[in-house]
Amino acid sequence: MKLSVIGTGYLGATHAAAMAEIGHEVVGIDVDAAKIESLRGGTVPFHEPGLPELLAKGLAGGRLRFTTDFAAAADCVVHFVCVGTPQRKGENAADLTYVDAAVAALIEHLPVGSLVVGKSTVPVGTAERLAGLVEAAGSDLAWNPEFLREGKAVQDTLRPDRIVMGVTGERAEKLLRDVYEPIVSLGTPVIVTDLPTSELVKVSANAFLATKISFINAIAEVCEVVGADVTMVAEAIGHDARIGHRFLGAGLGFGGGCLPKDIRAFMARAEELGVDQALNFLREVDAINVRRRARTVDLAREMCGGSLAGARVGVLGAAFKPDSDDIRDSPALDVALAVQQAGAAVRVYDPYAMDNARISFPTLAYAASATAACHDADVVLHLTEWAEFREMEPSVLSEVVRGRNIVDARNALDRERWTADGWIHRSLGRRSI
Numbered sequence: 001m002k003l004s005v006i007g008t009g010y011l012g013a014t015h016a017a018a019m020a021e022i023g024h025e026v027v028g029i030d031v032d033a034a035k036i037e038s039l040r041g042g043t044v045p046f047h048e049p050g051l052p053e054l055l056a057k058g059l060a061g062g063r064l065r066f067t068t069d070f071a072a073a074a075d076c077v078v079h080f081v082c083v084g085t086p087q088r089k090g091e092n093a094a095d096l097t098y099v100d101a102a103v104a105a106l107i108e109h110l111p112v113g114s115l116v117v118g119k120s121t122v123p124v125g126t127a128e129r130l131a132g133l134v135e136a137a138g139s140d141l142a143w144n145p146e147f148l149r150e151g152k153a154v155q156d157t158l159r160p161d162r163i164v165m166g167v168t169g170e171r172a173e174k175l176l177r178d179v180y181e182p183i184v185s186l187g188t189p190v191i192v193t194d195l196p197t198s199e200l201v202k203v204s205a206n207a208f209l210a211t212k213i214s215f216i217n218a219i220a221e222v223c224e225v226v227g228a229d230v231t232m233v234a235e236a237i238g239h240d241a242r243i244g245h246r247f248l249g250a251g252l253g254f255g256g257g258c259l260p261k262d263i264r265a266f267m268a269r270a271e272e273l274g275v276d277q278a279l280n281f282l283r284e285v286d287a288i289n290v291r292r293r294a295r296t297v298d299l300a301r302e303m304c305g306g307s308l309a310g311a312r313v314g315v316l317g318a319a320f321k322p323d324s325d326d327i328r329d330s331p332a333l334d335v336a337l338a339v340q341q342a343g344a345a346v347r348v349y350d351p352y353a354m355d356n357a358r359i360s361f362p363t364l365a366y367a368a369s370a371t372a373a374c375h376d377a378d379v380v381l382h383l384t385e386w387a388e389f390r391e392m393e394p395s396v397l398s399e400v401v402r403g404r405n406i407v408d409a410r411n412a413l414d415r416e417r418w419t420a421d422g423w424i425h426r427s428l429g430r431r432s433i
């Protein structure tokens, strides 16, 4: 099938390459000429394992191309809208500027009888509003939320847990089933529903995941007071199949371009709908998450003898999570900045996110390696659990630091190994050793 994908960021570029991989002829369209140029040349403009290979394959096979010209959508049957919905500046609500602009630009070139499919995360009710515009142009609108995780985007797109189709009629369902047939035939569950339900599935999933993380982080706060170990609590409760182990990783909490802004937009939408009470708990989920960042700064301060002024701090990690170079709402950079503002000399190292970090946080100092970041450090902060840090021999840092003090804010290091090498190890929700 001939498909267009509007927006070629984390979601769109992955979706376009994956759709070419399963046999479609795909054109990716974006208003950002630099991004399009990069993708055309086979370079993914962000770090996503497996995507460069998929892109190269699609380009070489001639099934995948990229352009800034919306007219390229004119000979496509199905059009996926994959643009961003960031948090509005100074507000909790989502900014729908890009979605509205993408749909408006698409409508200019939309052949009658096409299907426009929204994949962006939007406040419930958006799809119904856009359906009116698309139907007036003689086409249909469906909503097909995306559940991919950064760092695992390729796998999540080609082998998703489920496919959710919000549709208004049989024709839209049939077209979407045709698009996804190679994935559905692998046994992937398909949920066909209406537009508002499909929008709610997405925000509910992210709200649930955020709640699960903040739940265990709330328990971590209690553990810190009573000297209990949150990682053991998580391990033990996770064996109950109703609870499960995943997303019970206590530590610095969630960041990124999705969970934080999605729970806020969900609360803002609930308020508009007059059901704000129903989602009041998300305020607490957000507050617990933000408190973990402050607690990490406190631990760094305590390890420096009560004041960060004049201390040297080595920061390991800048990305909001490992295997991604995304620094949007990164807890790691938030902490690095707060520690610097408290008077410390901070040097940050991340295997992939340095370029992005430098642009958004130009006042922080960056080092070319973990050892360079930790040179002469009084305390080392482990803030993003990259494999490079998890597998690091503590002795490598022992030789360069001034004090063997480490805060493992992700509970991801083998603390016995670190303490055996003479380090004082502190973490969130666990006793210091």
Ligand code: UGA
Binding pocket: 121, 146, 147, 148, 149, 150, 151, 206, 209, 213, 246, 247, 248, 249, 250, 251, 252, 253, 254, 255, 256, 257, 258, 259, 320, 321
């Ligand atoms: C999230 C969802 O997991 C995806 O299903 C969804 O499609 C995506 O948002 C989206 O809406 O586009 P993502 O933001 O890529 O994906 O990252 P996650 O893997 O969910 O991690 C989010 C944050 O939670 C990270 O900062 C991570 O470090 C943190 N986290 C995760 C924890 O603190 N503890 C955990 O146990 C798990």
